[in-house]
Amino acid sequence: MDTPDPPEQLDPPGPPGIPEPPKSAAPTANVPVPLQPGQLSPGWRMVFIAGWVGVLGGFGAVWYAGRIAGIAPWWLGPETDPRSVFVIAAPFVAPLVAVVAGVTGRRWACYFGIIAGLISASIALGDLHFPGLAVVDAIIGLCGISISVACLGGRMRPAPVEEPADVLAVS
Numbered sequence: 001m002d003t004p005d006p007p008e009q010l011d012p013p014g015p016p017g018i019p020e021p022p023k024s025a026a027p028t029a030n031v032p033v034p035l036q037p038g039q040l041s042p043g044w045r046m047v048f049i050a051g052w053v054g055v056l057g058g059f060g061a062v063w064y065a066g067r068i069a070g071i072a073p074w075w076l077g078p079e080t081d082p083r084s085v086f087v088i089a090a091p092f093v094a095p096l097v098a099v100v101a102g103v104t105g106r107r108w109a110c111y112f113g114i115i116a117g118l119i120s121a122s123i124a125l126g127d128l129h130f131p132g133l134a135v136v137d138a139i140i141g142l143c144g145i146s147i148s149v150a151c152l153g154g155r156m157r158p159a160p161v162e163e164p165a166d167v168l169a170v171s
Contacts, residue, residue: 036156
């Protein structure tokens, strides 16, 4: 005849009158790290990322429009003799690094965004033989600069330092 297993022993309750400490609902390992001074606040971080994704989309639109219209930006080259993959990727590198800096929460993301905007706007210098295309390239770069400058206002600031009260001054 099989004997049933004895019931599992539960931890004995503490002494009577002393409540047990509450069990934590969330593990302590998932506590978010507080933002450091210089990092973007969550809302501004999303604005930064969305703005730079828009810059990437703008260069993608220039690429597509150039192919449809038959206008070859310098970084694409003519359709019959396209440029190297590294040259074609040139307008996308700086904005992509800005997006990665924003996603990873780097303190220097806004400053790099300004530099990336200048690099993106300088892409227009190669397209001066098509003034309309050069203007669009420059506007895309200026949009990146504008987003980055605006996001400087959304950076976390250091906590104010409170001075200790002077015990002798209290009367």
